[in-house]
Amino acid sequence: MKDREILDRIVKGDERALDYLYKKYYRMMTNIVLKNNGTEEEAKDVYQEALLAFWQKAASGKLVLTSKISTFLYSICLNQWRKELDRKSRLSREEVEKEDYQGYDEKERYKIVIDCIGELGDTCRRILTYYYFDGLNMSDIAEKLNFANTDTAKTKKYKCKKKLDSLIKERYSTTDFFD
Template sequence: MSTIEQEITLLKGLAQNDRTAIETIYRQNYAMIQALILNNSGSVDDARDIFQEAMIVLYEKASSATFELNCQLKTYIYSVCRRLWLKKLQQQQRYSLSVDNLEETIPVDDVVEEHEKKNTDFTMMDTAMSKIGEPCKSLLDAYYLQKKSMQEIAEEFGYTNADNAKTQKYKCLVRLKKLFFAQYKSE
């Protein structure tokens, strides 16, 4: 399913109060909004409030039969949150510039572009991990995600000692890097 189709599905799910769609939108976008608010005189609570308000706006738009998304969903959410935050700052008299000068205050394109690049890199790493095969996938998962020691990995995977497990982990990392960078160069 393409990104556009996924986003249309998410918006339809949001309009129908589908919990999975709502959670997916939160998971994919909240960190970016929290960074925006924290980097611009806000708190974590402010970020939660602004994101919630943006979700209400998005829900109302998604429920409307005439709404047509003309950009990526994260760009739309970022834009709504940015406007809501600047409006709140202006109301608190912590921000005196007019809303016309937004681009000077918050470099939207840079932040969105950086976020998109990270998402692309994560997607490419996920693809590389799916291609690496076993036992490398399980070994790297055990070490990096489950935070197991080399001794635990040696016992679990049947290696004679922790040094052999460490050597195998290194070989797996080399394979993963090759897969990742082959993909990276082709993009």
């Protein structure tokens, strides 16, 4: 089939023209992706998206071919693959930046929490340390601190946690974590 015939068939809605294009240019178009660090699956996706874009433009009657269909498809595939590589590159950079921030953020938060726990009274410091850092359950904490029962330990822990939260919020803001 000649390009003009393919285009005419597409305008008429003949999906066999799409199948013909798919098979005829498959290897040429997927090689664009494969030769530029892409996988077979990515190559298929890019080619299918390019064919769909071509089909929609041709079917709308707005396509004026100034080159061969293969050249037109090639440029669509190349542009789509470049966009995908750019997106991957951005995501990769964001992941690295996020890891850098998260590592700093976690260390900084840990230090702030430890400092603030140290400023609480002895009972609160011990309850929060036992619970959050030593992993003790509330009945063990009640026993260690000679509380009447587990409910007393839970209530104390709740109040101590509230104090800690208030202290942290009073002294620190988000900008202290990210400069």
